[in-house]
């Protein structure tokens with residue numbers, strides 16, 4: 394039996410039990426204590442905290458995300474750190490207005506559909522064995538069978554659809570999960586194991602400004618969840634979506650969003666953008682260039698940005714040049730989830 398230690402999370406003063414083989418982040422999220430995290434595998438540094446007391450094993454934390462001098466200063470990455478004694482940590486546990494924290498749970502799923510929806514892009518529908526509660530934009534962690542590793546994918550379904558999740562997956566050549574499994578052998582009827590919800594990239598109900606959503610490739614998934622949630626719950630919000638792909642063949646759900654635009658002309662506008670070709674019905678150029686040409690200023694808006702890191706960085710620069718502050722921009726970088 395693995396030993397169990399007591400983890401105290403300051404400044405909340407809340408305590409959770411954590412097994413010696415369990416990442417401290419996992420124990421906290423399962424107990425409903427939200428702490429910042431993104432990649433969940435030791436590369437982004439989002440979950441870095443200070444250890445006030447006790448010993449941890451830093452696990453697979455990359456030396457870039459957690460440098461040697463930081464280890465010496467008593468910092469750790471919670472997604473990798475496992476306790477070696479009772480531990481006290483200090484984390485950024487600020488809770489936002491109107492946001493509920495949902496504890497992480499384990500699920501057994503059955504694949505309901507596998508669809509090639511665009512070049513090197515698949516849509517998975519997975520039926521869960523029980524309901525998942527989450528904020529629109531959050532992600533799940535899917536176990537890759539027989540490997541002992543997991544990959545994270547955002548849910549594209551709104552929280553109201555709590556028994557069937559929709560994932561969008563881009564193929565990474567040679568990738569363990571995509572090339573080696575999802576684009577190879579995964580089929581309807583297969584059983585999968587996953588956990589969730591994770592992540593801080595989700596719709597902020599307290600932000601009432603018009604929303605600018607910018608998505609690159611399968612960065613569309615969490616944005617789709619947000620847009621569906623807002624429109625289907627009748628929330629009084631205006632949203633414009635810029636979705637970018639290289640060619641029309643790389644785009645998906647175009648007809649879906651066009652229909653949504655027709656159904657909600659006052660609340661939703663859709664701008665599909667192609668960077669590498671011209672085609673009828675699409676804007677031409679990078680999403681950021683199209684946005685920059687269309688909007689004189691972004692002042693008075695809130696932005697949600699999701700996609701590959703270079704696109705996210707470009708979007709941030711464009712939005713800030715158009716008078717949006719970092720506090721008005723919510724972002725999710727897609728780390729290599731091959």
Ligand code: FES
Pocket residue numbers: 429430431432433434435436437438439440441458470471472473
């Ligand atoms: Fe822990 Fe990314 S390093 S969440």
